[in-house]
Amino acid sequence: MEVILYALWMTFLERSSQFWALTLEHLFVLVVYPVLLACLVAIPLGILATRWRFVQVPSLTFANLMQTIPSLAILAILIALGFGIGNKPAIIALFLYSLLPILRNTYTGIKNIDPSLLEAAQGMGMTQRQILFMVQLPLAFAVIMAGIRTAAVICVGLATLAAFVGGGGLGVFIVTGLGMANNNLTLLGAIPAALIALILDYLLGKLEYWLTPRGLRV
Numbered sequence: 001m002e003v004i005l006y007a008l009w010m011t012f013l014e015r016s017s018q019f020w021a022l023t024l025e026h027l028f029v030l031v032v033y034p035v036l037l038a039c040l041v042a043i044p045l046g047i048l049a050t051r052w053r054f055v056q057v058p059s060l061t062f063a064n065l066m067q068t069i070p071s072l073a074i075l076a077i078l079i080a081l082g083f084g085i086g087n088k089p090a091i092i093a094l095f096l097y098s099l100l101p102i103l104r105n106t107y108t109g110i111k112n113i114d115p116s117l118l119e120a121a122q123g124m125g126m127t128q129r130q131i132l133f134m135v136q137l138p139l140a141f142a143v144i145m146a147g148i149r150t151a152a153v154i155c156v157g158l159a160t161l162a163a164f165v166g167g168g169g170l171g172v173f174i175v176t177g178l179g180m181a182n183n184n185l186t187l188l189g190a191i192p193a194a195l196i197a198l199i200l201d202y203l204l205g206k207l208e209y210w211l212t213p214r215g216l217r218v
Contacts, residue, residue, distance in 0.1 A: 011184040023192055026169035030159035033151050034091050038098035043144065046106025047132065056107065063100035071097065071158050075165050090159070090167030096150035097158055105147025109140030138213050145208035150203055156197040160189065
């Protein structure tokens with residue numbers, strides 16, 4: 001075990017500058033960016049889906065369909081459609097994979113709110129906008145955040161496949177290590193990716209706790 005750790009440490013020292021560059025690229029370009037884009041699309045779409053069925057059916061069907069297509073197949077399709085190689089097809093693919101958990105949790109969180117609470121809010125003279133921002137979203141916040149956490153963790157893992165299309169990230173070490181039969185190089189990409197997923201889930205959990213209204217915290 002000590003020999004393996006020593007060899008891994010030496011590999012890290014040899015490639016430390018590349019390691020930090022790829023780690024930052026993996027986290028911010030291939031995880032945070034597509035998840036934020038998915039939030040900007042999926043949360044409003046989830047809200048609209050609770051009100052109009054003609055939005056609900058196609059949006060959830062599309063998001064479900066994206067989850068059923070293998071990630072490498074999506075990357076291949078995007079390249080064939082002219083998006084080229086590099087970060088662009090990887091970001092689009094990760095954005096598509098992030099849609100379902102955020103969209104479904106937004107829809108479910110709002111739809112499962114006790115109708116009597118909405119009736120009480122209407123009885124107090126609140127407008128639809130006030131009900132949305134002061135009742136529905138606060139009550140559904142924990143469920144929505146659970147979807148965002150799921151999307152972020154999914155992206156961390158799937159982002160390692162971006163290296164196959166020149167998308168960068170820690171997958172570069174994994175793909176290169178597998179090609180060279182270099183276990184240390186493979187672990188240099190795999191271990192940090194796993195740690196990023198755990199840390200990101202923990203931090204988003206803390207964010208969820210502190211942003212949830214005090215009376216609704218679990």
